[in-house]
Amino acid sequence: MTNSIEVKDLTLNFGATSVLKNMNLTVAEGEFIVLLGPSGCGKSTLLNCLAGLLDITDGQIWIKGKNVTWAEPSDRGIGMVFQSYALYPQMTVRGNLSFGLKNARVPAEEIAKRVARAAEILQIQPLLDRKPGALSGGQRQRVAIGRALVRDVDVFLFDEPLSNLDAKLRSELRVEIKRLHSRLNNTMVYVTHDQIEALTLADRIAVMRGGIIQQLDEPHTIYNRPANLFVAGFIGSPAMNFIKGETVNGGRAFKFGSVTLDLAGYEGGAIMDRPKAMLGLRPEHLTILDDAIDGATFPATVEIDEPMGADSLVWLEAEGKQISVRVPFEHRPKAGARVHLKVDIAKASLFDETNEQRI
Amino acid sequence: MADLTSAAPARHGVLEGARGTRPRRALSGRNIMIYGILIVMCVYYILPLWVMVMTSLKGMPEIRLGNIFAPPVEITFQPWVKAWSEACTGLNCEGLSVGFWNSVRILIPSVILSIAVASVNGYALVNWRFKGSDMFFTILIFGSFIPYQVMLYPIVILLREMGLYGGLWGLVLVHxxxxxxxxxxxxRNYFSSIPEELFKAARVDGAGFWGIYFRIMMPMSLPIFVVAIILQVTGIWNDFLFGVVYTKPSLYPMTVQLNNIVNSVQGVKEYNVNMAATMLTGLVPLFIYFVSGKLFVRGIAAGAVKG
Incomplete structure (x- = not known):
């Protein structure tokens, strides 16, 4: 498989502040990459650099084996979809779709053909002669995608395309984008702060913070094997539980307060004693039991629960810490009950608190 | 379900006390205040206009009677005709018509040129930032605070050196x-209220500096162009100082000619002709305001959103 996008040692400074720091990223052809992170992490900035809308300070950008570092946005073989749709309000949908092609002096026949194809794929044929003002949010975003589509490019760049839509439309269009990707098999780079979008769409997710990619991996790995504390805390809703403690017994047990948990079955990590460690447990990796199992459970008291439809998120108190556990709605315990929480240690994440990295 | 629908109207009739829209008295103290002030303001502005129109429609004998508010007994349009085509400015007795056409010839290129330059300026300052563009803008704005009188003579020298002094194009340049x-x-303020993503989308679509300006920005900015046209038409039409300083008598704009007619010291003061001449001079800005009032307000409001 050839590489579609290569970012080499990319650095971007705005004056004295450094936004992207020596970034390297390789995207395979036909891959769907999601850049995920909180606001201000540099994900949109990176996308703008790929598009050529921002001048970079240092490094190189290659698209389709061509060094496009100095190329104009229109010469890079990219199409871009923006959060605010950015449709030209004075032009009809057809005008919006053909604007780029007219600028590239594509023959009228070819333009008509490509517009018709894009309209067919996105099912916007009845809208072609309307102005953007007469369209709904979902229709506008479809047209915006169409504008990238007609350009017949290898790389699609999405800048939070669904953030302006309501929840229902968002999930509909999410599926449509995924369908579009499987049909066209283009390379897609998709920026979002919505982890559900990231987890559902991506072949690989790049979790970013402070202009640095924290982890770049498949959604499953990002979710189950977060590389550091930031990724662990950022991914997952409801959020992961963190328990401060230490590894003892030559690194074979985790101790916090009066509780000692056996680490047998935990994958990876150098086995040694660490005085400052952090155990990360997702709410669905804990089970509520009535009886204790030595080395695998710890006692807790039920405080409240939050029903979420099929499941219920139960909040418990253990060793002065708030712990959340996900249980089926009909199995939620009564408030005030004294129970034991069983830890699925194979699915847990253990971090060294000093460098915040996964052990 | 049947119970609920039958119960609803019954309860409706039972509601007692205040209900629905609060009643308003037409003749409240507040309304009297508001309308009173409005009427006084209207009279304040309309009265001078009334006097001018009435005087311009009277003959000189009737004016000498002194009832300036009274409508004319005998309506005559002779003063308007005289003001337009016969009134004397200095040695010429061709009326204001010469000045009118001079003003038109000054106005059209000045308005087009100034708006073309300024709109491209504003567009470049918002979307194509260059090194020192903020400094450039600051200096430009600072320029608007320097009183004209300071620059009057230096510009005379500049125009003379460029060979434009006393001509029409010199005045156009000054305007x-x-x-x-x-x-x-x-x-600049208007363009900065247009989402930046639109500009980015156009760049990805391969449009250049002028392509984006003509195809994206300009069609979206009709209201602000109307505002600019109104400002420039009225400003340039009403200009007296530059007209009198930078042109020669044969090219004097209408305002300067009006002054020459009204302020001539020889002979009888023809109030009716003076009034008619003044009205004629004011017609162009007046017309512009009436035609474009609505667009004007919309443009001003749109430009004020973001600064």
Whole structure:
């Protein structure tokens, strides 16, 4: 498989502040990459650099084996979809779709053909002669995608395309984008702060913070094997539980307060004693039991629960810490009950608190 | 379900006390205040206009009777005709018509040129930032605070050296330059209210500096162009100082000619002709305001959103 996008040692400074720091990223052809992170992490900035809308300070950008570092946005073989749709309000949908092609002096026949194809794929044929003002949010975003589509490019760049839509439309269009990707098999780079979008769409997710990619991996790995504390805390809703403690017994047990948990079955990590460690447990990796199992459970008291439809998120108190556990709605315990929480240690994440990295 | 629908109207009739829209008295103290002030203000502005129109429609004997508010007994349009085509300015007795056409010839290129330059300025300052563009803008705005009188003579020298002094194009240039600060500010503010993503999308679509300007920005900015046109038409039409300083008598704009007619010291003061001449001079700005009032307000409001 050839590489579609290569970012080499990319650095971007705005004056004295450094936004992207020596970034390297390789995207395979036909891959769907999601850049995920909180606001201000540099994900949109990176996308703008790929598009050529921002001048970079240092490094190189290659698209389709061509060094496009100095190329104009229109010469890079990219199409871009923006959060605010950015449709030209004075032009009809057809005008919006053909604007780029007219600028590239594509023959009228070819333009008509490509517009018709894009309209067919996105099912916007009845809208072609309307102005953007007469369209709904979902229709506008479809047209915006169409504008990238007609350009017949290898790389699609999405800048939070669904953030302006309501929840229902968002999930509909999410599926449509995924369908579009499987049909066209283009390379897609998709920026979002919505982890559900990231987890559902991506072949690989790049979790970013402070202009640095924290982890770049498949959604499953990002979710189950977060590389550091930031990724662990950022991914997952409801959020992961963190328990401060230490590894003892030559690194074979985790101790916090009066509780000692056996680490047998935990994958990876150098086995040694660490005085400052952090155990990360997702709410669905804990089970509520009535009886204790030595080395695998710890006692807790039920405080409240939050029903979420099929499941219920139960909040418990253990060793002065708030712990959340996900249980089926009909199995939620009564408030005030004294129970034991069983830890699925194979699915847990253990971090060294000093460098915040996964052990 | 049947119970609920039958119960609803019954309860409706039972509601007692205040209900629905609060009643308003037509003749409240507040309304009397508001309408009273409005009427006084209207009279204040309409009265001078009334006097002018009435006087311009009277003959001189009737004017000498002194009832300036009274409508004419005998309506005559002779003063208007005289003001337009016969009144004397200095040695010429061709009326204001010469000045009118001079003003038109000055106005059209000045308005087009100043708006063209300023709108491109504003567009470049918002979307194509260059090194020192903020500094450039600051200097430009600072220019609008310098009193004209300071620059009057230096510009005479500049125009003389360029060979434009006393001609029409010299005056056009002066109007273009002096219109630039305020117009650039106007356009910059308006363009910065247009989402940046639109500009980015156009760049990805391969449009260049002029392509984006003509195909994207300009069609979206009709209201602000109307505002600029109104500002420039009225400003340039009403200009007296530059007209009298930078042109020669044969090219004097209408305002200067009006002054020459009204302020001539020889002979009888023809109040009716003076009034008619003044009305004629004011017609162009008046017309512009009436035609474009609505667009004007919309443009001003749109430009004010973001600064």
């Amino acid at each position: 273009t330059i002096f219109g630039m600060p305020i117009l650039t500010l106007l356009f």
